[in-house]
Amino acid sequence: MADRKPFLVESFSLGDLASVLFTNKVYLSKTINYFSGKNFRSYINHYRVMYAMELFRKNKSLTVSELGSLSGFHSGTTFNQAFKAVMQESPSTWCARLRKKNREFLK
Numbered sequence: 001m002a003d004r005k006p007f008l009v010e011s012f013s014l015g016d017l018a019s020v021l022f023t024n025k026v027y028l029s030k031t032i033n034y035f036s037g038k039n040f041r042s043y044i045n046h047y048r049v050m051y052a053m054e055l056f057r058k059n060k061s062l063t064v065s066e067l068g069s070l071s072g073f074h075s076g077t078t079f080n081q082a083f084k085a086v087m088q089e090s091p092s093t094w095c096a097r098l099r100k101k102n103r104e105f106l107k
Helices: 014-020 025-036 040-058 064-070 076-087 091-106
Strands: none
Touching: 014 025, 025 040, 040 064, 040 076, 040 091, 064 076, 064 091, 076 091
16 A cells, blocks of 8 residues: 555545455455454545655645645545544644744754
């Protein structure tokens, strides 16, 4: 998942992943739930949020909207909700905190 980054495709679905893995959706869904404790959507959104954070660390000039789009989210609302679910803070708050740390470090 992390190497090929299929989660960057907005329309990536459980069926798509099942096809790549030569399995069925029901078995794959149960496996994801069992090992990650998350449903498929939460599992994919976690990867997307981690990718957005990686992008921002490399380029702090990116906007929250750009981060969401580049990370495979189809809307800003979905990105904000997923980010907050993973990080317990909004993406704008997280980005502002990192920018501030960066400015303090450069002083």
